[in-house]
Amino acid sequence: VQFLRSMMPRKPRAEFYNALGLAKQGKTLFYRDFLFHMRHSTDKFRIAPGIKGMVMLVFDLPSFPFVFKVIKDFYPPQKDTTREQIRGKYLLVKQHDRVGRMADTLEFSEVGFPRERFTDELIAEIQKFAPSQLEISDRDGDGATEVIVKHVYIERRMIPLNIYLQEAFDALRGEGGDELLRQRARQQLTRAVVEYGNAIKDLVAANIFPGDMLWKNFGITRHGKVVFYDYDEIEYITDCNFRRVPAPRNEEDEMSGEVWYSVGRHDVFPETFGPFLLGNPMVREVFMKHHADLLDAAFWQSHKERIASGHVFDVFPYERDRRFHIQAGKELLD
Template structure:
């Protein structure tokens, strides 16, 4: 119950200190995102990757700063609960005209749960539901851009409008031939819409900031023609001579979903009002949860908050029980799911078999590496939570027994609130999008599906190679198939940077007895990899072997791996295309090949 009066003078000061901490966080977040434009113009690809890694940890740094200040200066951890009720009410008042209220509420939750040592879903003094609406937030401050620009072309001026859309972003780098590229986009628009009549309210709405990721900049918007709305994205790249060109035009929800996939790195976008960007993007991708859109924009803490709210809502409106996830059980992770919910829950075991020489801390480090790395559409994003309470009665007994056996240090079963409702509490858990394990897909697939999946598997590994990632355990069971048929890696406990590995050929056996013994006759260092030895583990099925050898035999050649390692060490950053190669514009130019197939030995993510 909230107090009738705001009587404690400390409450407002703490609320203001909390908001100051958030404002500092979002100012730094915006500065890093805004600087992506200069890095793109300068072709500073290593700087872009470094900034993306650094930005991810900004939030936790600012939370820790706020906790330290509140505890040291204001003794916040000693305050009674009625003061914390007043703090929340003051904070709500401070957010009335704030431009990022939903993010500020999440920041409040992050700080207060650290101070109060409570799980936020049991805490009366945090924002379980949003208190401030994010609808129709706008600002009239001088120098502020609107969320989107609207253009109203006629058929006669559509080409001029497309040209103006691109030039309005004022990129400080010359285009190779913008007129040519606009003609490509114009033809793509007519191919998409046909010879339709332009309705009275025909318009193109474009978000005011470019979306930067890897080596690309993306114009994102939609075309409105009468009652029809079609998502639009235009990727802008550098050619080999440092000039810009438009590489493709993407239309519709499915192609935007690929661009904003959960298996790709976060965008860098300069946003004053993030909720307005999320609302606009949701109009382009109505099937995509708001949590995933916040994640894609680099606001992963807000994404986590919204995901958890959606999860609690789903629990209230479902009755099935958590179970051990189908498939081969992992040696490092215990994986379970809820059949009606499209995600899996992963808990690090307390002990591992002898062949897994690792620790909990090392595994958590691998997952952090993936969070901070360019996932190139081939590594699933992971949400990490602490102290998650589940209703005990929703767990199958077999799963409870597995958790008690493998993860006792992370498990608590209790009635914390004294209300007679038993909870199963996990002190640390990862949550990932559920996919069909590739080994199961290959067992059950048609010949056509098997061929597609094996080709995709090899492409996934080559895309990881392009991103400086060696997956470690390359077994089929560690990859999944998405609903769009894309193969994605999701088991990270053995990944390494490619540049940290030493790829070697198996030396000849000294004699026939050594070759037939099955024992290793050559010295093996801790980071030595022998690609020739992949074959017995991966290619036991004749049908799989035939497809693999036809498309990806180079993966068994140490020269393939070592060659790409050397290129990365030399500073090369591969292009990554989050769309079909067939979408790229032709005819071919000097700076790019028109092939839609991957050249031998050249990993190009598509």
């Protein structure tokens, strides 16, 4: 760990222990860091910025670079799931090769926070959507009221990809302004879209289908890497059935607002991703140039067959210019 810290001094020790498989030591060090931060800060926990999730309630402390995620007690009709199933998905990710594209998650139970560090709006939000996960009491008998969260996941905070893209859209649409700023905004948009597709392809290589592929379910790290962090709908690629949308049988089918073909629980139609993901012409242009194959069922089916046959792709978590190189004669080998 000390050797790795000499190369990555900004990364907390807890993350090294987690990466090495020593999860309990990692959680212990993380909690020590968290308590130290609480003693030396005064800001309050709040509802996390961004689009609210349908199954997870997310809050954060502005001065602390992590988010806290609580499973809600009830979900909208389109989310056919349970608390046990969601916890199962997070356990799947914990035990799976994350290939540098899925956020590392720390899981805690019965966590106590000082009540004065919570905004009233956040307390009301938890009481509304996850009342079974909240207790407010003086459990230590010392007169200090605590907010006790029964079960929580903690992840490194990232910029949601939809917000990152919106910043680029705003800069490109702004009247007047600096051409250099516009150029940077175009580069920001291009990099985000290309990295988004790369993230999905890395997940596919590791036998993971993200399920809900909306931009808001991906984040961008401080190093510009796109990472997936919404796990409630993930599946193994090998459990999915990738299909093309059947041709309409008649004009009535073609004009129908409902699907005219049968859809099984694990059926996936990649060509239908476009309307949800590529509504912005600038995004569509970049996506179709670099990742049009993600809209083709043949791409997904070929990877499913590859995985089923036992072939394993090497996925490198770091870009080429960040990898170690070994001098071998006159050649540089990755």
